[in-house]
Amino acid sequence: MNKAVLIAALALGACAHQEQVAAAAPAPDWRSVATDADRQRLSQWRTAFVQGLSEARASGHAAEIAREGRLLEPDAGTAGRPPAGDYQCRVIKLGSKIKGGLAYVTYRPFACRIDDEGGIASFRKVTGSQRPVGVILGGGQKLVFLGTMVLGDERKPIDYGRDADRDMIGAVESIGNGRWRLILPYPRFESVMDVVELVPSSERPS
Helix, strand or coil, rough: CCHHHHHHHHHHHHHHCCCCCCCCCCCCCHHCCCCCCHHHHHCCCCHHHHHHHHHHHHHCHHHHHHHHHCHHHCCCECCCCCCCCCEEEEEEEEECCCCCCEEECCCCCCEEEEHHHHHEEEEEEECCCCCEEEEEEECCCCEEEEEEEEECCCCCCCCCCCCCEEEEEEEEEEEEEEEEEEEEEEECCCCEEEEEEEHHHCCCCC
């Protein structure tokens, strides 16, 4: 049942329907839904963050990292749930899984959205050829993102847990001043750590 609730919320977030999912059902504990591999990835988030930063600094990006302030400080995140609404999300990739690959890559902000799906918050990237879609579970000191990657012209995500290369796990944290971040340790491709900055669209011009 927990997994069914998660899959329903994923599908809703991808299609941007306005109905609520499983409004009467309590949000599942993320630990009961996450795969063993994803639980292990999340437990190593700080190791991934520090490794990614070390590789990026060694490749000559210390000044860029310093300019980002709290966004790229591993221990700067605090508890805080981003409200539903439209966001501008900016991805920074730290470290490289490929020898000689780029150790620091930053992208222009893209449109994303958080919705309240009847007790479960959903997150989705609105445009682009690679679109993370998932849910934010938990409370108190730990907010966990679980989702999958939607590719190309796909209309809805595959079930979480079906394809390890598509599965995603991360933590959502406040970094102050109306900003949040989504940290994704050991993504399947390219980098060692992905950091997604979330800023309400009203606060950042498109």
